[in-house]
Amino acid sequence: MLDRNEKKLQTRRKLIEAALMLSAENGFAAISLREVSKEAGITPAGFYRHFHDMEELGLILIDEVGLGLRQLLREARRKQLDHKGSAVRASVETFIQYITDNANLFRVLQGERQGPSVAFRKALFAEINRFVEEIAEDLERGSKILKQPLIDTPLAAEAIVAVAFTVGGEALDIPKHRRKELTERLIKELKMILRGAVAPTKKPVKKKN
Amino acid sequence: MLDRNEKKLQTRRKLIEAALMLSAENGFAAISLREVSKEAGITPAGFYRHFHDMEELGLILIDEVGLGLRQLLREARRKQLDHKGSAVRASVETFIQYITDNANLFRVLQGERQGPSVAFRKALFAEINRFVEEIAEDLERGSKILKQPLIDTPLAAEAIVAVAFTVGGEALDIPKHRRKELTERLIKELKMILRGAVAPTKKPVKKKN
DNA sequence: TGTACATCAGTGAACGCGCGTTCACTGATGTAC
DNA sequence: TGTACATCAGTGAACGCGCGTTCACTGATGTAC
Numbered sequence: 486m487l488d489r490n491e492k493k494l495q496t497r498r499k500l501i502e503a504a505l506m507l508s509a510e511n512g513f514a515a516i517s518l519r520e521v522s523k524e525a526g527i528t529p530a531g532f533y534r535h536f537h538d539m540e541e542l543g544l545i546l547i548d549e550v551g552l553g554l555r556q557l558l559r560e561a562r563r564k565q566l567d568h569k570g571s572a573v574r575a576s577v578e579t580f581i582q583y584i585t586d587n588a589n590l591f592r593v594l595q596g597e598r599q600g601p602s603v604a605f606r607k608a609l610f611a612e613i614n615r616f617v618e619e620i621a622e623d624l625e626r627g628s629k630i631l632k633q634p635l636i637d638t639p640l641a642a643e644a645i646v647a648v649a650f651t652v653g654g655e656a657l658d659i660p661k662h663r664r665k666e667l668t669e670r671l672i673k674e675l676k677m678i679l680r681g682a683v684a685p686t687k688k689p690v691k692k693k694n
Numbered sequence: 695m696l697d698r699n700e701k702k703l704q705t706r707r708k709l710i711e712a713a714l715m716l717s718a719e720n721g722f723a724a725i726s727l728r729e730v731s732k733e734a735g736i737t738p739a740g741f742y743r744h745f746h747d748m749e750e751l752g753l754i755l756i757d758e759v760g761l762g763l764r765q766l767l768r769e770a771r772r773k774q775l776d777h778k779g780s781a782v783r784a785s786v787e788t789f790i791q792y793i794t795d796n797a798n799l800f801r802v803l804q805g806e807r808q809g810p811s812v813a814f815r816k817a818l819f820a821e822i823n824r825f826v827e828e829i830a831e832d833l834e835r836g837s838k839i840l841k842q843p844l845i846d847t848p849l850a851a852e853a854i855v856a857v858a859f860t861v862g863g864e865a866l867d868i869p870k871h872r873r874k875e876l877t878e879r880l881i882k883e884l885k886m887i888l889r890g891a892v893a894p895t896k897k898p899v900k901k902k903n
Numbered sequence: 904t905g906t907a908c909a910t911c912a913g914t915g916a917a918c919g920c921g922c923g924t925t926c927a928c929t930g931a932t933g934t935a936c
Numbered sequence: 937t938g939t940a941c942a943t944c945a946g947t948g949a950a951c952g953c954g955c956g957t958t959c960a961c962t963g964a965t966g967t968a969c
Contacts (some may be wrong), residue, residue, distance in 0.1 A: 905969100906968100908966105908967085909965105909967075909968095910966075910967090911964100911965090911966100912965100913961105913962090914960105914961075914962075915958100915960100915961085916958105917957100917958085918956105918957085918958080919955105919960085920956095920969090921953105921954100921955085921967090922951105922954085922955090923951105923952100924952095925937100925951080926949090927947105927949100929944105929947075929948105930966085931944095931945090931949105931968090932943085932944090932945100933942080933943075934940105934941085934943090934945100935939100935940090935941085935942095935950090935956095936939085936941105936969095
C-alpha cells in the first residue's frame with residue numbers, strides 16, 4: 486500500500502504536468518483528455534483512475550496557480566527585507582521572474598478567465614481575489630511603516646493586481662531580452678498607482694479629473 | 695448584381711452575429727464552424743462561400759471589437775462635453791454602458807487574448823494598443839485644459855485601460871443591480887491612477903515606495 | 904519464508920458523435936440579345 | 937418583352953478523424969495465513 490500509491494501519485498503528477506505543458510500553446514480549454522493522457526504516457530482509459538474528467542484536472546491546475554501565487558508573495562516579502570532598492574522594484578522583479586519560471590501556470594490564470602465552465606471561472610476568480618487581499622495587507626503594513634496612510638487600500642491593491650497581471654500577460658509573448666523594458670514599465674506604473682493612493686498630507690492638491 | 699449581393703451580405707452578417715452570440719457562453723475558441731452555420735441558418739458547406747475558415751471569421755470579429763471601441767470613445771468624448779460631473783465619471787459610465795450593450799463583443803476582446811492562433815492574438819493586441827493610444831491623447835488634451843501636466847501619459851493610459859478592462863470583465867459575470875457598485879469602484883480606481891499621474895506642483899511629496 | 908487470494912493502475916478494443924472539408928448538384932437571380 | 941445562357945449562394949451526402957467514454961482484461965503489487 487505504499488509503493489503502489491506512490492506510483493499512482495507519480496502518474497497523477499505526470500498528468501498535471503502534461504496538462505500544464507500542453508495548455509501553453511492555446512490554453513487549457515484547447516486540450517483534450519486523449520492528448521493529456523498520451524503526453525503523460527498512459528492510455529485515455531487510464532485517465533479515469535485519476536480524474537473524473539478534464540474539468541476536475543482543470544480545477545486542480547487552478548489550485549496550483551493559487552499555490553504559485555502564495556509562493557510568489559512569500560518570496561517577494563523575503564526580498565523586500567533585504568531591501569536593496571525600493572520595495573516595489575523588489576516585488577516586480579520577483580513577479581516577472583515568477584512569470585518567466587511558471588509561464589504555463591500563469592497562462593492558466595490569464596487565459597481561462599472565461600474558461601470552459603462556471604466552476605472554473607469561480608475558482609479562478611476566488612484565487613485572484615485572495616491574492617488581491619494579500620497584496621492589500623502588504624500595502625497596509627508598508628504604509629504604516631512609512632507613515633504614509635493610503636486612501637483606500639483594497640482599491641489600490643485591486644488596481645495594482647490588474648495592471649501587474651495585464652503586463653505579466655504581455656511578458657509571456659515577448660522575447661526574453663525585452664522583459665527588462667516591461668519590468669521597468671511595470672515598476673513605473675505601480676509607483677504611479679501608489680502615488681495616487683497616498684492620502685494627501687497637507688494642502689491637498691486640487692484635481693478635477 | 696444587386697439583390698444577389700445584398701442577400702449574400704445579409705447571410706454574412708448572420709454568420710458574424712451567430713458567432714458573436716454563440717461565443718458568449720465559452721468564448722470564440724469553443725465554437726465550431728458547424729454550430730455557427732446552423733445558428734445562421736445555412737449548411738456547413740455554405741460557410742465557405744463567406745469565410746475561408748473560422749479564424750478568418752474570428753479576425754473579423756476582432757475588427758468589430760475595434761470598431762466598437764472607437765465608437766465608445768466617440769460617445770465618451772461627446773458625453774464629456776456635456777460635463778455634468780467629472781470627465782472620469784462620464785467616461786466610466788459610458789464604458790460600463792458599452793460593456794452591458796456589447797457584452798459578447800467585449801467577451802471576444804477579453805477572452806481570446808491567448809486565443810487560438812498567433813494572428814488572432816496579434817490582431818487583438820494591436821486593437822487594444824490603438825485604444826490605449828487614443829486614451830493617451832485624451833489624457834494629454836485633458837491635462838492641458840486643466841493645466842495639470844502628467845508625468846508619463848502613455849503609461850497612465852496603459853494602466854487605466856488595464857484596470858478598466860479587468861473591472862469590465864468582472865461586470866460581465868455579475869447581476870445587473872450590482873453593476874452600479876462596479877462603476878463606482880472603477881471611477882475611484884481611475885481617479886487614483888490619475889492622481890498618481892499628475893506631476894507634483896510645488897514641494898514634491900516624498901515617497902519611497 | 905512460501906502460497907493463495909485480493910486489489911487496482913493501466914490496457915486495448917470498441918462505440919457513437921460532432922467535427923472540418925470535398926463534391927457534384929440545384930435553382931433562383933442576373934445578363935445578353 | 938421573351939428567350940437562352942451564365943453565375944453562384946446554398947444544398948445534402950459523404951469522407952476520414954479525433955474525441956470522450958465503456959468494458960472486460962491483465963499482471964504487478966500488497967495482504968493474510
